[in-house]
Amino acid sequence: MSLQDTKPLIGRVQEVGGLVTLSDYEAGGGYTAAQKGLKQMTPSEIIDLVREANLRGRGGAGFPTGVKWGFAKGEPQTPGYKYLVCNGDEMEPGTFKDRYLIEFNPHSLIEGMILGAYAIGAEKAYVFLRGEYHEPNRQLARAIAEAREKNYLGRSIFGSDFNLDLRIHLSGGRYICGEETALLNALEGKRGQPRYKPPFPPASGAWGRPTIVNNVETLCNVPAIIQNGAQWYQDLGLTEDAGTKIYGISGRVNKPGLWELPMGTPIRELVDDHAGGMRDGYKLRGILPGGASTDYLVEEHFDLPMDYKTIQDAGSRMGTGTMILMDDSICPVDMARNLQHFFAQESCGFCTPCREGLPWVEELLADIENGNGKDGDLELLDQNALYIGAPGNTFCLHATGAIEPLQSALKYFRDDFEHHIKHKSCPYRKS
Amino acid sequence: MATIHIDGKTYEAKAGENLLEAILSQHLDLPYFCWHPSMGSIGACRQCAIITYSDENDTRGRIGMACMTSVTDGMRVSVEAPLAKDFRSTVIEWLMENHPHDCPVCEEGGECHLQDMTVMTGHSMRRYTGTKRTWENQNLGPFIGHEMNRCITCYRCVRFYDEYAGGTDLAAFGSRGRMYFGRFEDGTLESEFAGNLVEVCPTGVFTDKPFAQSYTRKWDLQSAPSICVGCAVGCNVFPAERYGDLKRITNRYHGELNGYFLCDRGRFGSHFVNHEKRIKHAGVRTRSGDYEFGDVSNAIKVAGATLRDGAIGIGSPRASFENNFALRELVGAENFCTGIIEAELEVIKTALDVISRQGIVVPSLKQVEDADAILILGEDIANTAARTALSVRQAVRTKSFEMATDAHIPTWQDAGVRGHAKSEKSALFIATPATTRLDDIATQVTSGSVSELVAFGSSICTKIRSSTASSDDFAGRVASTLRTAKAPLIITGSSLQSIELVQVAANICFALQEHDQPSSFLFVPAEVNSVGVSLLEGGLSLSTALQRMEEGKAAVVLENDLYFRAPAESVDSALGPGNFVVLDTLENRTAEHASVVFPAATYAEQTGTFVNYETRAQRFYQVFNPQDEIAPAWLWLSQLAETLGTGATWESYASVLDQCAEHTYSQLREIAPSSDYRIGTTSRIPRQSHRYSGRTAMNAQVNIHEPKAKVDTDTPFSYSMEGQNPGDQNGATIPYVWSPGWNSNQSVFKFQQEVAGKLAGGDPGLRLIESNGAQLQYFDVETPELSRRDGSFEVIPLHLVFGSDEMSNQSWPIRARVPAPFVLLSQQDATNLGVKSGMGLKVEGITESLEVQVDSRLPSGVIGLPQGLAEIPQREIDRVHLSVDQEFVVRTNVNPEVIAKG
Amino acid sequence: MSTVELISPLTDAERNEIEAEVAHLPDRESAAIDALMIVQKHRGWISDESLRAIAKFLDMSAATLDGIATFYNLIHRQPVGRNVVMVCDSVSCYVMGADSFAQKLQDHLGIKFGETTRDDCFTLLPIVCLGACDRAPTMLINEDLFGPVTEDELTEIFSRYS
Numbered sequence A: 001m002s003l004q005d006t007k008p009l010i011g012r013v014q015e016v017g018g019l020v021t022l023s024d025y026e027a028g029g030g031y032t033a034a035q036k037g038l039k040q041m042t043p044s045e046i047i048d049l050v051r052e053a054n055l056r057g058r059g060g061a062g063f064p065t066g067v068k069w070g071f072a073k074g075e076p077q078t079p080g081y082k083y084l085v086c087n088g089d090e091m092e093p094g095t096f097k098d099r100y101l102i103e104f105n106p107h108s109l110i111e112g113m114i115l116g117a118y119a120i121g122a123e124k125a126y127v128f129l130r131g132e133y134h135e136p137n138r139q140l141a142r143a144i145a146e147a148r149e150k151n152y153l154g155r156s157i158f159g160s161d162f163n164l165d166l167r168i169h170l171s172g173g174r175y176i177c178g179e180e181t182a183l184l185n186a187l188e189g190k191r192g193q194p195r196y197k198p199p200f201p202p203a204s205g206a207w208g209r210p211t212i213v214n215n216v217e218t219l220c221n222v223p224a225i226i227q228n229g230a231q232w233y234q235d236l237g238l239t240e241d242a243g244t245k246i247y248g249i250s251g252r253v254n255k256p257g258l259w260e261l262p263m264g265t266p267i268r269e270l271v272d273d274h275a276g277g278m279r280d281g282y283k284l285r286g287i288l289p290g291g292a293s294t295d296y297l298v299e300e301h302f303d304l305p306m307d308y309k310t311i312q313d314a315g316s317r318m319g320t321g322t323m324i325l326m327d328d329s330i331c332p333v334d335m336a337r338n339l340q341h342f343f344a345q346e347s348c349g350f351c352t353p354c355r356e357g358l359p360w361v362e363e364l365l366a367d368i369e370n371g372n373g374k375d376g377d378l379e380l381l382d383q384n385a386l387y388i389g390a391p392g393n394t395f396c397l398h399a400t401g402a403i404e405p406l407q408s409a410l411k412y413f414r415d416d417f418e419h420h421i422k423h424k425s426c427p428y429r430k431s
Numbered sequence B: 001m002a003t004i005h006i007d008g009k010t011y012e013a014k015a016g017e018n019l020l021e022a023i024l025s026q027h028l029d030l031p032y033f034c035w036h037p038s039m040g041s042i043g044a045c046r047q048c049a050i051i052t053y054s055d056e057n058d059t060r061g062r063i064g065m066a067c068m069t070s071v072t073d074g075m076r077v078s079v080e081a082p083l084a085k086d087f088r089s090t091v092i093e094w095l096m097e098n099h100p101h102d103c104p105v106c107e108e109g110g111e112c113h114l115q116d117m118t119v120m121t122g123h124s125m126r127r128y129t130g131t132k133r134t135w136e137n138q139n140l141g142p143f144i145g146h147e148m149n150r151c152i153t154c155y156r157c158v159r160f161y162d163e164y165a166g167g168t169d170l171a172a173f174g175s176r177g178r179m180y181f182g183r184f185e186d187g188t189l190e191s192e193f194a195g196n197l198v199e200v201c202p203t204g205v206f207t208d209k210p211f212a213q214s215y216t217r218k219w220d221l222q223s224a225p226s227i228c229v230g231c232a233v234g235c236n237v238f239p240a241e242r243y244g245d246l247k248r249i250t251n252r253y254h255g256e257l258n259g260y261f262l263c264d265r266g267r268f269g270s271h272f273v274n275h276e277k278r279i280k281h282a283g284v285r286t287r288s289g290d291y292e293f294g295d296v297s298n299a300i301k302v303a304g305a306t307l308r309d310g311a312i313g314i315g316s317p318r319a320s321f322e323n324n325f326a327l328r329e330l331v332g333a334e335n336f337c338t339g340i341i342e343a344e345l346e347v348i349k350t351a352l353d354v355i356s357r358q359g360i361v362v363p364s365l366k367q368v369e370d371a372d373a374i375l376i377l378g379e380d381i382a383n384t385a386a387r388t389a390l391s392v393r394q395a396v397r398t399k400s401f402e403m404a405t406d407a408h409i410p411t412w413q414d415a416g417v418r419g420h421a422k423s424e425k426s427a428l429f430i431a432t433p434a435t436t437r438l439d440d441i442a443t444q445v446t447s448g449s450v451s452e453l454v455a456f457g458s459s460i461c462t463k464i465r466s467s468t469a470s471s472d473d474f475a476g477r478v479a480s481t482l483r484t485a486k487a488p489l490i491i492t493g494s495s496l497q498s499i500e501l502v503q504v505a506a507n508i509c510f511a512l513q514e515h516d517q518p519s520s521f522l523f524v525p526a527e528v529n530s531v532g533v534s535l536l537e538g539g540l541s542l543s544t545a546l547q548r549m550e551e552g553k554a555a556v557v558l559e560n561d562l563y564f565r566a567p568a569e570s571v572d573s574a575l576g577p578g579n580f581v582v583l584d585t586l587e588n589r590t591a592e593h594a595s596v597v598f599p600a601a602t603y604a605e606q607t608g609t610f611v612n613y614e615t616r617a618q619r620f621y622q623v624f625n626p627q628d629e630i631a632p633a634w635l636w637l638s639q640l641a642e643t644l645g646t647g648a649t650w651e652s653y654a655s656v657l658d659q660c661a662e663h664t665y666s667q668l669r670e671i672a673p674s675s676d677y678r679i680g681t682t683s684r685i686p687r688q689s690h691r692y693s694g695r696t697a698m699n700a701q702v703n704i705h706e707p708k709a710k711v712d713t714d715t716p717f718s719y720s721m722e723g724q725n726p727g728d729q730n731g732a733t734i735p736y737v738w739s740p741g742w743n744s745n746q747s748v749f750k751f752q753q754e755v756a757g758k759l760a761g762g763d764p765g766l767r768l769i770e771s772n773g774a775q776l777q778y779f780d781v782e783t784p785e786l787s788r789r790d791g792s793f794e795v796i797p798l799h800l801v802f803g804s805d806e807m808s809n810q811s812w813p814i815r816a817r818v819p820a821p822f823v824l825l826s827q828q829d830a831t832n833l834g835v836k837s838g839m840g841l842k843v844e845g846i847t848e849s850l851e852v853q854v855d856s857r858l859p860s861g862v863i864g865l866p867q868g869l870a871e872i873p874q875r876e877i878d879r880v881h882l883s884v885d886q887e888f889v890v891r892t893n894v895n896p897e898v899i900a901k902g
Numbered sequence C: 001m002s003t004v005e006l007i008s009p010l011t012d013a014e015r016n017e018i019e020a021e022v023a024h025l026p027d028r029e030s031a032a033i034d035a036l037m038i039v040q041k042h043r044g045w046i047s048d049e050s051l052r053a054i055a056k057f058l059d060m061s062a063a064t065l066d067g068i069a070t071f072y073n074l075i076h077r078q079p080v081g082r083n084v085v086m087v088c089d090s091v092s093c094y095v096m097g098a099d100s101f102a103q104k105l106q107d108h109l110g111i112k113f114g115e116t117t118r119d120d121c122f123t124l125l126p127i128v129c130l131g132a133c134d135r136a137p138t139m140l141i142n143e144d145l146f147g148p149v150t151e152d153e154l155t156e157i158f159s160r161y162s
């Protein structure tokens, strides 16, 4: 049994002990899924298979990928009319899985994109890559050149009549460009402000054409699904959700890192077994389970399995599945300030609550942290959180994401906030 | 239609429109910023929050933005729910964090949408304690002031300037809480629609700079409904006065014409009213050549003596219909002249003939916006009738709305529509001598001399008529596009003074009609009342009148600087000293030679009628009482008639109007209510606002007694704050817009039947010519003689939005935008002559050397000469020789007056 | 009116690289960000003159292009030193002591965030999460990623750049 049977995403990376080159990839059965898809399957069959496999988007929202592809189904009006875009922006603090996939297994992304593009009828595809991702960029560019050389990309791929041109767009750097409609504006060379939905990208996306945007990890899952079938993929998951997930942990653990594990692996197992437990002298207090824009989970949640539904029921989100651990040496108020600094900085500036509300929140938090908190500040924070955070109050979900860690911090660590205000100082400061 | 429930009450709304529009159309109050009735919704400000409920059992509902919500039948919403109100006041609190609270020194104060919305939401206590962000402002040129600290980041400015009006030099910079709206660097905003930023910006970031020079709060301005005198579109405006000065012009909404926007010639072109060269007294020329003032009756006597043996009456395309009529009454129809030169008058008459043909539709600007294929033949409309060009800019979006509808994107979802259509546009073909400011949105452009343009038009016509129309060449492509369009439109005008051009444009319309296509014909005349004066029967051309004067006939010249319209030589030889009388507003070259001058009122100081390009007659009302001896021209003419014992005399405007309507068009009485129109049974409509201040003190340096308000016998308005301006009165009688809680121009929705629809009391004006039923008949267009290339150059008149209009040229802000004299040259001719842009050329017959501007579209053998610049005198269109001026130094147009005013 | 515009013309290399991007885009303006990044790669930052030149090359207005340039974090509209040091200030690094690391780094270089060393060697900027959270605290110097970095390594690391 090969590692790839249980770890379709990075099993091969582990097998070869690092970068999976084209020959490594081919030796592990690479590009046979693409060949199978293009030669033996119709686009609809691929979409149906992905839907049956219950692959959910790994970009944060968890939207079923097959369903999304179905929105852009149908014959292309003109060749190359549609676009497939891979979202490789990965700027969510605490998230480092897409970098790893692109840097070490670039061909699996390319193969996933060939299948995705074929399924929706796109003859042009882009990888929207973070501008700071220099090494992943080099590896992906090289892999694309190799694939072109081998005619895995280009005209009449595998002798079929399917053509695909795959390009990298390097981002100018803005967290909001990870939001799929802002990404499309950025791809078009514009200011990366989000667009209103509807129209959704599958109806009108890049340059006004039907466009599917998928996360890197999402697309990397596709070749194995095509190769091994929907049932196999479903069976990989421990709970309701299918497949594997790249989980990551950062913070004061002994072995921070990434692991591909069955969907639904319990949090405790991730922290204790895979990350080697907390470092000596530190106690785990809270977890942002899926990146900076998710609600805290606390002690009572640590035994839960990490899957979409369970974490949502616990009041948070799976998000990117890469967790940030807050230990007991960290001041929750100051950590909230750090988070809100990020979100205020990265607001695109389009809508009022996010543009004006988040800097105010950041200032309030800084005041409280620095011992300048006043009575009423918590109420102000509550009100801002309520009105900035509710989906629909802002133009896009950036601000909603920003408020998730804040509102849960206000809920779980309220004593800390009150203490700061009452004693006009931060108890976590050493001096 | 859809039934919607708002706070438990039931209303009818249009299914699919956005909820904010629906709510405002019911005249309910709901705060907003980023939405604009002409620009649609983007959902940026989040101010228009309401609660939507999923059904009648849903008691919680959720916050949604009204402007981004489609009206659906049976929907339930709340504007008044506490959650919605609290959210809206929080939005204001956010917007106010960094706002400087500088209302007392802000030009917007008192008519500020941000102030209104702040009060409306109830936000009043500051809780944000941080440091406010501050910005450096830019010098944006003579029209627009800039104060970025007041910005609330609603994006309206860039959306208007770039997306709606096609400007390229204003942008949104930065991101997050540090958004800046301005230019790449200091400098004059290039677009001729920049002035609208003043009204589009909901706070005081972009302000009217000339107005700020001698500022008055909105509540202290006196105003009346009026018509812009800048060009023949007839945009509706509010001129506003204080202390005898015309302070500013703002847009007066007209559903069919200008809508919410004006051009900058209109907005900033009226300061001639306050010009130091105003003629304020009747004067008699003495032997020394100076004028003697002070004795009106003597002036009338001397004038009577001048005119005793009969006279020609030279009218004017910038004088009101009534004043021209009064002149005609004085001199008799056979002696009445339109004041327009022969070539132009013929063009206008031909166009009026076309308009009266059966089936020819003259589109309002609103209708222009619905066209899906447009051919512009010869006329540079961005310069001659700029507001029309703004509508053409919207017309090319017709296709994007179709595409959006197909993709189920609501047409009000502005960013969605634009993003989906990208650069797809409806067809716009432009055939003009040189580059135009609409070229950027044209499907295809072509250039040519006048005769080449006529030939091009003829070819289109032939191809439409021939059943084998193919789109193998440009003319063929235009022909087949027009033939298959849903709403084709042909635009031409008088500026090239080519009768053949108008004839071929008409022939194209006729050809379309033969194919059962609708045919819209938009003819652009030159001046505010070019059409009106041409409709006065029997009017001679200026050329004929000058000839008669040369033969010894005396003349009365009404509001017309003849040097502006006719070649100097012919005017010089026609105007013998002492053989004519002038009635005008500003001293000018013509008045210099008159035996008597009479101070005529400007449009702001009298009541009258102008007839626009559509033949729409519109009333403009006196805004304020003129100073000194200034009086409407008809009153002077009446006095002359009395002295001479010929013609008619009148005591009031009503009596002139009455007789005028009787002798010309009876509709003139109906275009606006008569002077006894009242709100309710007794209320006049006030020219002054309900907060007008200082009425007992504003003349205190002259007289400590409160002056008695002048009784207005001419109009239904009062010269005071007494009366009512309810909003639903006759649409022609709205003196300003103001509504409880809505102190800014945004209050206009309270005066409309529905948002962006007709005014509640109807859109003003009536067309004097509707089809007379005459069948189409092709003009036999004379095969144009193609220009000879004998080393001389064909001269094409260039019209400039700033510089080619007689009166706006005298408005100091506009003067700052009038270019230094130049000659437009083709690339090839420039190469042949060895010159580049910025070098100098001598043009035969013009004393000053002109700066070369090379145009990429102008055909060789043709040069363009700007009209209306003092350095380039009016001349017959002819051919000239050119020579290079090696000594030439570029002149920058430094206007001392402007520098003095800062 | 003719105004003399300050434009520093694009080099052949820059033009070729930009054209290569334009070639696979629907219109020239779509290459705006690519073009800014390309020119920045050659010149270190985007001056007003460079910006005008790019705008002209892409047939767009300088205002629109600057609106784009000022939106993105990675486009420098002010001069930077020969090497740009970007230090992650996001949450994972924060948890691992990024704030005190950043303080030490500033002390080490003798400049604050947003400043350039007097010898023009280093410009110090904060950056959001570099996607290497398991190696916190992290920093990027030009195209080289470092993490986890400790104060002790700074001298050695910076000595690699001139």
Ligand SMILES: Cc1cc2nc3c(=O)[nH]c(=O)nc-3n(C[C@H](O)[C@H](O)[C@H](O)COP(=O)(O)O)c2cc1C
Pocket: A056, A057, A058, A059, A060, A061, A062, A063, A065, A087, A088, A089, A090, A091, A092, A175, A176, A177, A178, A179, A180, A181, A213, A214, A215, A216, A218, A219, A396, A397, A398, A401
């Ligand atoms: C503020 C914001 C930032 C986002 N950043 C990313 C990102 O960096 N990478 C990503 O894949 N998805 C990101 N997303 C989610 C995308 O909008 C989109 O849902 C995702 O790319 C879809 O891919 P999937 O269906 O494969 O998950 C972000 C969303 C928001 C609201």
Ligand code: SF4
Pocket: A176, A194, A346, A347, A348, A349, A350, A351, A352, A354, A355, A394, A395, A396, A397, A398, A399, A400
């Ligand atoms: S919530 Fe508003 S300001 Fe924030 S990123 Fe989204 S659109 Fe921009």
Ligand code: FES
Pocket: B020, B031, B032, B033, B034, B035, B041, B042, B043, B044, B045, B046, B047, B048, B049, B065, B066, B067, B068
């Ligand atoms: S008016 Fe509705 S969001 Fe601005």
